[in-house]
Amino acid sequence: MSDSAAIVDRAHADHKAHPTWKQYKWVALWLTVITAVEVWVYYTPFRESPLFAPTLLAMSAAKFAIVVMFYMHLKYDHWVFRRLFVGSLVAAMGILMALLFLFSKLKIG
Amino acid sequence: MATAAIAESSAAPHGEHTHYTTTGLENRKIAMWTLIGSECMIFASLISTYLVYKGRSKVGPWPHDWGCKTSAIVGKTAAAVQAAGCAAADVMKPVLDIPITSQSTFVLLMSSLAMVLALEGVENHGKPGYDRWYKGSRFWLAMTALMGAAFLGYQAYEFTSFVHEGLTIRTNLFGSSFFTLTGFHGTHVAVGVLWLVSLLAIDMKRGLKGATDVLLVDIAALYWHFVDVVWIAIFTLIYLIQ
Numbered sequence: 001m002s003d004s005a006a007i008v009d010r011a012h013a014d015h016k017a018h019p020t021w022k023q024y025k026w027v028a029l030w031l032t033v034i035t036a037v038e039v040w041v042y043y044t045p046f047r048e049s050p051l052f053a054p055t056l057l058a059m060s061a062a063k064f065a066i067v068v069m070f071y072m073h074l075k076y077d078h079w080v081f082r083r084l085f086v087g088s089l090v091a092a093m094g095i096l097m098a099l100l101f102l103f104s105k106l107k108i109g
Numbered sequence: 110m111a112t113a114a115i116a117e118s119s120a121a122p123h124g125e126h127t128h129y130t131t132t133g134l135e136n137r138k139i140a141m142w143t144l145i146g147s148e149c150m151i152f153a154s155l156i157s158t159y160l161v162y163k164g165r166s167k168v169g170p171w172p173h174d175w176g177c178k179t180s181a182i183v184g185k186t187a188a189a190v191q192a193a194g195c196a197a198a199d200v201m202k203p204v205l206d207i208p209i210t211s212q213s214t215f216v217l218l219m220s221s222l223a224m225v226l227a228l229e230g231v232e233n234h235g236k237p238g239y240d241r242w243y244k245g246s247r248f249w250l251a252m253t254a255l256m257g258a259a260f261l262g263y264q265a266y267e268f269t270s271f272v273h274e275g276l277t278i279r280t281n282l283f284g285s286s287f288f289t290l291t292g293f294h295g296t297h298v299a300v301g302v303l304w305l306v307s308l309l310a311i312d313m314k315r316g317l318k319g320a321t322d323v324l325l326v327d328i329a330a331l332y333w334h335f336v337d338v339v340w341i342a343i344f345t346l347i348y349l350i351q
Contacts, residue, residue: 021229028222035218039211042349053350060345064338071221072334080132081142088146092153099157 019070027070034059141328145335148297152339155293156346159286166281169201170274173351176201178275204271205348213263214344217298220256221337223249224330231326234318247312250326253333254305257298264295287347294343297336304329 019027038059046052069075074082100106132139169176174183177195184190187200230246268288271277278288308329311317317326 018229018232021226024222024225024229028219031218031221032215035211035214038345038349039207042207047351056345056349060341063341067221067334067338067341071225071337072331078132078134080134080139084139084142084146085149088149091146092149095150096153096157096160099154100160103161 018073018076023070027066030066031063034063135324137324137328138331141331145331148335148339152290152294152342155286155290156342159290159347162282162286166283168281170204170271170276170280170283171201172205172283172287172347173203175203201274204274204276206267206270207348209263209267210344210348213260213267214340216256216263217260217337217340220253220260221334223252223256224333227253228323228326228330231317232323246317246326247309250305250309250312254302254309257302257305257333260298261295261302264291264298268292290343290347294336294339297339301329301333301336304332 038056041047041052041055046055068085074085097106167181169178169183171183174185175187175190176183177190177193178199178201180195180199182190182193182195184193187202190200191197227246227249230249234246271284276284278284308317308326311322311325317323
């Protein structure tokens with residue numbers, strides 16, 4: 001086997017099988033449930049609580065992770081794709097935090 | 110030597126040509142992930158801009174609060190604004206319509222499910238027991254495009270109602286940052302719908318099968334899911350958190 005074919009084969013070996021239809025169905029169900037809870041919480045007195053924003057952010061992050069891992073297959077694909085996306089996401093979060101600090105929306109201490 | 114060999118096109122099964130990089134991965138897929146990465150940063154900048162300007166508008170309408178057309182009075186309820194001295198005829202309601210946006214969010218989430226089923230159908234074409242998926246891939250692609258178009262319809266309705274309530278891109282800081290962010294996202298959805306329609310046309314003309322076509326659908330699916338995850342962030346940060 002040539003070197004090039006070996007590299008291609010190794011890359012394909014790193015690629016795990018995608019989720020099944022059943023898993024996709026469960027993912028869709030979870031996304032629907034989390035969205036429904038988000039909207040429900042918006043209409044409850046919990047909206048006035050200081051925990052409201054962190055709770056919603058946590059639910060949103062969970063939905064984000066579920067879509068990226070299962071629908072975008074990042075959990076099953078090659079590590080290069082994972083690093084490309086996670087690296088960019090970290091940079092994006094850095095931009096967001098930097099701008100919020102710069103324009104005094106967030107303060108240290 | 111291996112690098113040069115891989116950089117060139119290598120013949121894949123079915124006589125199709127796939128383009129592998131030195132990692133052994135398809136270069137078009139790497140390009141799509143790189144694009145998605147850069148798009149993350151663009152959307153992060155737009156979301157930050159919205160958050161920085163949040164609550165700094167001098168005139169209404171406001172996203173979550175009631176306001177007054179003739180003064181800078183803002184309140185949590187219409188009664189609070191009137192109690193502060195605003196005439197009943199001048200009271201402005203909050204512009205964000207959560208029930209409508211929740212529906213459009215649900216539609217976009219379900220379009221992602223349709224997209225993975227379309228990819229599943231194309232990927233498993235010819236495998237025993239998967240014929241029904243292949244036959245369904247055209248249906249799922251059409252459903253994804255349709256749900257994307259429905260999302261755009263919701264957005265058009267939302268933008269129109271905002272304009273009727275006096276909020277345009279030039280009205281205040283909220284209007285400028287909101288229309289820029291959601292309009293940019295909507296443009297991405299529109300591009301995605303056109304992409305899906307072109308895939309559907311290819312599918313109807315000659316059928317989507319083989320490694321190259323799987324890759325075509327896979328890349329389109331990545332883009333579509335990315336548009337979905339961006340909306341997940343926008344829905345929470347802009348619509349739900351006050």
